Amino acid sequence: MKQKKIPMRMCLGCQEMRPKKELIRVVKNKENEISLDFNGKKPGRGAYLCKSISCFEKARKGRKFERAFETSIDDEIYELLRKELEEGHD
Numbered sequence: 269m270k271q272k273k274i275p276m277r278m279c280l281g282c283q284e285m286r287p288k289k290e291l292i293r294v295v296k297n298k299e300n301e302i303s304l305d306f307n308g309k310k311p312g313r314g315a316y317l318c319k320s321i322s323c324f325e326k327a328r329k330g331r332k333f334e335r336a337f338e339t340s341i342d343d344e345i346y347e348l349l350r351k352e353l354e355e356g357h358d
Contacts, residue, residue, distance in 0.1 A: 277316040280332040281323025291316040294349065296337040302345050304352050313337060317353075324353055 275288040293305040297312035305314065315336040317323055327333060333341050 279318045279323055280315055280336065281318055281320075281326040284318075286318070288316070290319070292319055292353070293317075294333065296339070300339060302333075302337065302341060302349075304349060319353070321350070321353060324350060 276285045277288045277291055278285050279291060280294075288308060293308050293310070293314045293316055294302065295305045295310045295312040295314050296302050297310070303310070308314075313336075315333060317327060328346055
């Protein structure tokens, strides 16, 4: 039987390729709202992040989200993302 292909995505923080299911998707929708997508099904432009705070900090410091979404991001959105990451929605 043919083995199913596992989709791989790159983490914005550590730049490692990992299976999509191991990562958290950060989404920008048409209204330019940014949110976390733990299921990977929300519509919009997605960027991926490991489930660790250190990768989140690296991505924030390097302004990786701004580059991925081609827009500026408020500090309050970063704080919301950090809080949701710390709670951990597995």
